[in-house]
Amino acid sequence: MSLDRTVPTDIHGDVLETARLTLERERRELADERLAFERFLDRIRELEAVPSRPQSGSRTRSCPTDPAKRMGQQSAGLTAVRERFAETVTSVPHYYDRYDESVAEHLTGEFGEELAAAVLQGTHLHSRLKHALLEATRHAIDTRETVLEMIDDEREQLDRVETNLRSIADEFVAVASQPLDDLEFNALRLTRVRLCDLRDRCDDLATRRQEFVQRQRRTPLATGVDFSTYLYGTCEHRHPVLSIVATLGDHIERVLHRVERNLVVAR
Secondary structure, eight states: OOHHHHSOSOSSTTHHHHHHHHHHHHHHHHHHHHHHHHHHHHHHHTSOOBOSSOOSSOOOOOOOOOHHHHHHHHHHHHHHHHHHHHHHGGGSTTHHHHTOOOHHHHHHHHHOHHHHHHHHHOSSOBHHHHHHHHHHHHHHHHHHHHHHHHHHHHHHHHHHHHHHHHHHHHHHHHHHTSOGGGOOHHHHHHHHHHHHHHHHHHHHHHHHHHHHHHHSOOOTTSTTOOHHHHHHTTSSOSSHHHHHHHHHHHHHHHHHHHHHHHHHHHO
């Protein structure tokens, strides 16, 4: 038998390795973003806000504050917000490679048009706006924390899948490397049993992977996109595990067909 024609030298190829690299890159970038938002949150807390509206019906002491100076302080408050956002959230190492958009565009994408407009076009940081910024920032942090947990689940799943795949692939190579055209009837029969078992293991692995994928939540970072597309949409295979299992199953089927053909002749 010509081994290099019947048995692939590398059943996994680079599909699983590409999936792992993609997964690790996404995790690293999200962790950087989470840290950046945490820093932004801390720096916004430090800013002093002005009351959302003056309190009526109360007696206050007259304060000879220069109106021009007061307006300058209020404007500086929103300037500080924009500067802090640029220094933290849009300063992550992958920002321009991943997003390639202005600070204003990114702020809008993260916080929504209404809140972003208040920050970009407003004249002062009032207490209501500060509260909204803090809430939106906490939401950004929580969202990334959720996706990081989903990525960790996927990483553990890939580890388990790889162990099973290697076991199936190694046994398949051992079985398929026999001189199949020279085996006697009993040896062919036993070989067929082993191949059928490997095929069943592949089917079971594919079923469990599909069930895992269906249980995955949609990522809150990409509306309307399933998690596999979010993670692997830029890869050659959007479902890398299922792709590998299908490839391995095809190899098993071809060798099984050859063994069954030889069994008919050997009877």
